[in-house]
Amino acid sequence: MEDLLLLIHRIPYPPNKGDKIRSYHLLKHLAQHYRVHLATFVDDPDDWQHVPTVQAMCTSSHFGKLAPLAGRVRSLGGLVAGRSLSFDYYRNSAMQHWVDQTMQANAIGRVMVFSSPMAQYAEKYPQARRVVDFCDVDSDKWRQYAEKKPWPMSWLYRHEANALLAYERHVAKTCNASLFVSAPEADLFRKLAPESDARIGYFNNGVDTDFFSPERDYPSPYQAGERALVFTGAMDYWPNIDAVQWFATEVFPRLLAAQPKLRFFIVGARPAPAVLALGQQTGVVVTGTVPDVRPYIHHGEIAVAPLRIARGIQNKVLEAMAMGRPVVVSPQALEGIEAKPGTDLVLADGAEQFITTLSSMLAQPQDNARLGAAARATVQTHYSWPSKLARIEERLECS
Template structure:
């Protein structure tokens, strides 16, 4: 099939869950013979490394620069426009809209839009041409925004309530126009179905299982690992909760435990705020296997967020025992005590970590059960097959309508 795919960010380097998902789905669909044109609005420039990583999988790569977040146009739109804050920041881009209009003059088997917050520049051209499109919503953004708004100052509370109201209305408006709406977890699919009163399809998040298959965690290392993208608020909250409330309890019980924290866009002030010598600070880690093999446990104390967590899936694929919360394993059909170890409060997580670090055999059993789970249900080949099935069903329906 010829596929027109749109994104509000470049999917390389894979510094976030969303970028990782997009890159691997594009790669797997291209490997299955589909011809993809990728239209991107990006806040970062297209460099040679990104071009080299993406172009082998694409017929065309078209990148439109996004205006600065603090531009007058963006700030006015975020406050006064009908779309919510996130959709306004990514919308109202004449160059992007014109590029999309030109592409719509071509014949496409599928038009794939990622994220409702990216939709504003595409709405008028799609309505004008009447062409159907598929949308994947990675989170129910109105609910995710509600989880993050508490980071705003008190004086901004009236605006955050207003913006959440705007996003609920924006979701209903956008989703009503889709040919197919896709979620990444069953819970989100149910939530979107309730919101739209129509079926929502599922394409799960995945992991490159072969890439992580040969990782052998050091279950005797007494080392915990957390990796995140710190442009994402829930990861900031996870680190702060861990270092302010959980790790002090761990170290009181077992002062030999170490913690490695890595990831993209790590705040520079963290090293001074938490200067304990038992914390090893890393930046962006291009190859996670290098740090996974040194750890005994992947510790993900997540209290916020949505969807399923690619960092958790990657840790499981590497055979690491995951210690986390219900939020950390949301969207996954995993059992506490079998595929991961979980608790919801700081004291319980600290006890769980200290107990587990003393039991390498238990870590091996849980880690290998998690590895087997993701290989069966969350390899990227599974996700690509689910998405391809949706495309094929749409194509058959259109062929049947044409015959009538």
């Protein structure tokens, strides 16, 4: 086996946590083919318990403590200097020192970067073959934020969109390959960084269909008689916050008026104050962190993904499909997913379509089983992790 340096912005564990699924499976796959030297950050105190598990998968590892407040203070320096805030948020001298020592001690010739701000730690090693998994075009996400927010946040987000895009283009131009989570995401970056067109590709997320299986026995988290619409995701993430606020305000009240037993369950860790406030609304339940999202999905009547801001493939949609549940998505949430609207899931655009679609599905629940079965079959066919990750090795081993 050859040595490989793997740079990941947040500890890639636990494997069923939405924002860590892709990085966990990347680490697991690479550890089967290389001696992996991992450098990553821990920004949640609860995640330190996972360090021994991740260490066991690696030849060597370094876990940097990333305090969000300190990171934001560092970002201010980047703002003054005209750099990306994300770049300075993840800048850490101890991390760079460990990377330098590890690269030299092991004569490492391959570097895998997960998330563009981590590419700064590999910039000193152009002789190594460097592959970057950008996942999403993060700079475009900040551009979308700027369009949704009033001044001065709109100005700040626009600065980050422009500065981060400049850095993304630099990374793509100087590294051997740049990968994204879907073909549409890769196509978008080709338009933004045409000079790197030949080195841009993608690999889709996969789904662990054994873990997300409708065949397991899950205790119901709902009260008798409740009919649950369920949304899952990290609830401190702005696109998720925006989605549930919009749905709870513009869609759910009209559904509840016709279906008094209906409940909108918002399931996910770290709910922001704006999300917690929704829990005061009749019929809306904010769970916060739960030990397992699968019972909520399995016993939920319909999974909803009404995102208005989105980048890349939505794991929440794939997981609900894998669980054999009917899913209603916005166009933004459907982007990059190989599924046929009307056959594998249902597409709704805007409040009126969501209301009409969900009202019809709630009135005819017997039809939802067919939709759920087709959804799971599609995920089993198209979203195997090993088949998706094979593209990584192709890029790492190209001469």
